[in-house]
Amino acid sequence: MSFTMLKLLLLLWVFNYSETIPIHAAGKKGGSVILPCEFKAREIFHIRLNRQPTSFEGEIFVYDKKYCSKRVCKKGACDVVIKDLRLSDAGKYILNVYYNNAESLLAPQVRSYQLHIYDDISVKIGEVLKLDVLLPDALQVMHQNTSSAEWKMVWKRGSKSRVNIKQDRLKDSNGSLSIKRFMAEDAGTYRVLGYEGEILITVTVTVTEEKSKSPTESKGNLNYTDDEQKRNHWSLFGPAGLVVLFVLFLILIAAIIKKMQ
Ligand SMILES: *[C@@H]1O[C@H](CO)[C@@H](O)[C@H](O)[C@H]1NC(C)=O
Ligand SMILES: *[C@@H]1O[C@H](CO)[C@@H](O)[C@H](O)[C@H]1NC(C)=O
Ligand SMILES: *[C@@H]1O[C@H](CO)[C@@H](O)[C@H](O)[C@H]1NC(C)=O
Numbered sequence: 001m002s003f004t005m006l007k008l009l010l011l012l013w014v015f016n017y018s019e020t021i022p023i024h025a026a027g028k029k030g031g032s033v034i035l036p037c038e039f040k041a042r043e044i045f046h047i048r049l050n051r052q053p054t055s056f057e058g059e060i061f062v063y064d065k066k067y068c069s070k071r072v073c074k075k076g077a078c079d080v081v082i083k084d085l086r087l088s089d090a091g092k093y094i095l096n097v098y099y100n101n102a103e104s105l106l107a108p109q110v111r112s113y114q115l116h117i118y119d120d121i122s123v124k125i126g127e128v129l130k131l132d133v134l135l136p137d138a139l140q141v142m143h144q145n146t147s148s149a150e151w152k153m154v155w156k157r158g159s160k161s162r163v164n165i166k167q168d169r170l171k172d173s174n175g176s177l178s179i180k181r182f183m184a185e186d187a188g189t190y191r192v193l194g195y196e197g198e199i200l201i202t203v204t205v206t207v208t209e210e211k212s213k214s215p216t217e218s219k220g221n222l223n224y225t226d227d228e229q230k231r232n233h234w235s236l237f238g239p240a241g242l243v244v245l246f247v248l249f250l251i252l253i254a255a256i257i258k259k260m261q
Contacts, residue, residue: 041099
């Protein structure tokens with residue numbers, strides 16, 4: 001076993017969570033986010049990313065730059081990029097950066113992050129609004145409607161009496177919060193807070209206008225093989241047709257000029 005390997009194992013063994021001030025990071029669902037490390041050591045030989053609490057998910061494997069088709073990758077010296085963000089990515093992360101340092105071999109640089117995920121969705125009146133936001137570390141869900149700056153609690157863990165929304169329309173199951181028979185006043189912003197009041201998720205909900213299906217719209221639903229074939233046809237014969245027209249045009253001009261002489 002090489003010395004570096006031994007050192008690495010030793011470091012992993014003494015690994016502990018130091019309390020650091022979390023760096024706030026935010027990303028849109030489906031988008032990506034960078035957890036900045038901002039640490040320049042000559043030789044960083046390993047980084048470890050964990051969720052907190054650790055029981056939650058354990059270590060998240062951070063792929064090297066070369067394999068960045070993966071969802072979680074290293075960027076630069078020790079930044080971490082998370083792509084294709086999900087609402088469930090919201091929460092606290094700890095990054096340990098192990099590097100060669102003559103003074104203190106055993107102390108990794110520790111970074112902690114608070115990741116906030118946001119999303120925009122639209123719902124039709126009367127339909128069910130389903131929010132997959134009740135993460136294990138979610139304590140409460142607040143709602144702000146479109147006509148007021150006030151936040152009202154709509155859900156709280158362990159609380160049977162729903163503080164606000166029309167109790168019969170609100171349901172929580174399987175990590176989702178559902179609001180039945182969606183009404184215009186349910187639109188606005190839903191914010192999921194953790195146990196320390198930190199923002200985990202923000203979902204902005206707008207009302208979709210019910211559109212009557214116009215003939216052009218229903219046409220869009222048809223297979224576009226027909227259209228495609230037509231386009232191919234034109235792209236095949238279009239340029240040739242143009243050349244023929246142009247030649248005919250030249251002949252016509254020549255004829256006119258000849259006649260004028
Ligand atoms: C909860 O989720 C699990 C797995 O995602 C699924 O099998 C189950 O049917 C869900 N239950 C409800 C009540 O939606
Ligand atoms: C919006 O919220 C405020 C206070 O929370 C409330 O007084 C008002 O009636 C609400 N408006 C609508 C349209 O629901
Ligand atoms: C559209 O095309 C797919 C396969 O390309 C076919 O399965 C489907 O039935 C078609 N739909 C219509 C409305 O023609």
